[in-house]
Amino acid sequence: MSRSQVGVLCLIIWLTLSAAYPYQLGGEKLEWNGLLTYRFGESLTLAGKILSQAAPKELNLILQSGSQTIVQPLSFDEQGNFEVQHDLREMPLRPFARVDYWLEGVFEDGTPFTTEKKEFLYEDNRFPWKSRAQASFRVHWRQGDLQFAQTALNVAKEAQIALTKLLPVEEDRLIEIYIYETPGELRQAIQKPNHSWVGAHADPDLGVLLISVSQGMDQRLQMEQQIPHEMAHIYLYRFQPNAYAYLPIWLQEGLASAVEIYPNPDYFTLLETAWQNQSLLSLQNLCQTFPQEAAQAYLAYAQSAAIVQYLIDQYGIEKLRQLIETYAEQVDCEVGVYRTYGLSLAQLEGEWQKVRFGETHSSQALANLAPWAMLFVFVLFGPLILSWRLLSHSPSKKEEHL
Template sequence: MKLLHFNAWLAFVRFLFTGAVAGCLAFGAAGLTYRLGVAQAEFSVEIKEQPAPVITFDETITLKLTATSTVPVVDATLAIRMTDAQQRTYWGKAQLRNPSTELNLTYQLDMQQWSAEAFSTLEYWWVFTDAEERVISTQPQTFQYVDNRFQWRTLTDGRLTVYWQMGDDRFGQTALQAATDGLTRANQLLQTTLPDAIAVYIYPDVESLRATFGPADPAWMDGKTFPKWNTIAVSVPDDVNALTRLSTEIPHELAHILIYQAAGGEAGYNNLPQWLNEGLAVFNEDNFGAEQAELLTAARQTNTLPTLERLCFNFSADQSQAIVAYAQSGDVVRFIQRTHGIRRLNDLIRAYADGLDCDTGVRRVLNLSLSELEQEWAQATFTPESNRATFYDVNAWTWLAGVIGVSMLFLMLVFLLGQRGKPANRMI
């Protein structure tokens, strides 16, 4: 009886073992079949044609793609973004009538819905999905979002390229010379790394320029810098004032590109006080001087001169107030350069780029509070002219007077010694 039970138990164990082995083999075979099936239905896309994007500036960007896939594509999405630190990506679904292996895609991007910065570098790619929800992407392609509304004339010296649309060759040469001089001055002041290529766009009027503005830019502004893209845009008509305007606007905007470099990029640049950022740019203008002095004197007399603390942040959107703010900022920078030197201006840029606030940066570099700096500047600026020659003028006159005085004393001494050596005249 026990033997019978044992044999039955042994048969049961054999049954379980045989079933387990069969199950494992079946599962393995099924897995192998699945893997073979995936390999046979590999998902890949071959690009046949991808033409350059078609830009209608400030309106649309049209992107096209012709490709074939190994399995039907059920979803096609365009991804596009600016190649900057913010990496804002726009996703747009392309229209597919039916799942297909033949792809003829067109996507028209509305620039009123997704605004890219003028002159920025954009990158885009396509993302495809099949019925099994597998995803594959194309390699990113880049292009520049340029203002192609006009037939631009160009002139370059290798580093600087000037674009203009109205005016003859002499206008372009004058603009390039203004850019060269302005870049040289700014580099002497800021002593930073120069970009390999800088673009200068010159519009004939503010209305044409305005399409390049961001939503926060005031409508009266006649120049803008795009420091991430090493590009500036200014409004200068070809008239009798062109030379003055070119030598003012272009050096101003070029200074911002070098300030951006000196601040180490976007984060440091955005932390600079407005009075320092704009003040350096105004100081770099070829014609900075007497006109701003008259403006500041008038503002002081009417008690409309803003405090330096107020100028730490964005200037007023009111044009008349902003003009005073620009002039005051430039004069404060000139005061710092004259009394503390160029090195301290560069130290200020680095201090603010490190994250210091408006007052703390001045305290660290100049050993002054912001209000003390303002008081010293005001005293030097608004003291009557007869009592405030510059440090350099005072020392020059003092040195000259000293030389003349010493020379006269020396001559008198020689004369007296000569008289002592002569015999006295006698009456006979």
């Protein structure tokens, strides 16, 4: 037998042994079966039975989703039955993420083992969802007929056409759309019950977006506002994954707001009022986070959308793409804008305000000066007018001699 034939034979034997003992070579593997169930946002239960003759000395349930890993010790009786509960309120899993789970432990002889991984989708199972898929979208909804779901799919397709012109990405990756009936239900799902201004949400790396559409005649308008906005976050992530975590919040939310098919009609009034009251927000303060108070949060969205739209109109979409790509170098908020546009954040704000409020600025300035101008006229000409009136009413010389 030649050396090459011996090598091939050894490889075959090694592969055979590896297949026969997938968890540890030269020892027993742990055989088990079980059922995993959960109540979204509350608890997770794994009940099962160890089937192997050799019982482990130590046994743990491992839950893993992305960078999150949870280790939950579990015990079993003499028959090998076990049941373990994990409190999802104390240590929650990421909503709508796929979660791997398996068992790890040590046999009595000290040999460690790891069982085969299994997987489940940590979906919001508080509600029974209906589903409909089309092209690269799948919509999940609770109330409403098939036309309701199709409307959401049509809006998503319309938004996709606009977004791919702005941020060219692959369109074949699935986007999951969950439609809640109320913003409150949605906020509970993403564990932000106190953020009263949150009515939609996206997890860009998961390709999942959540919206809330209440009953009424304007359901399509609600979809046209929320679906493009949340899709923009997913497209931003897919366009430049390495940059997304470093993008300023005003850029993320500004672009998402700017692409809404039906923009928030209150934004115009919010900006005008803030300008007149001299209460516009500093762009520097919108780099890392938005205000938590509802009125200030809405103003932050309105202002960010207007500034991003100004950048597109003034400098073009290619320049905006360069700005996004610059943040992939993990530069801070100010540096990204300066490298791309040669402007500081303060200069960008000044340019935008000059264009956005230019005409209003002049009239507003005159309105503010009007009371002072009237006072100036009174102080300057008041004594002259008073003197003239006194002279006009004083007796003439003829009258004095009569």
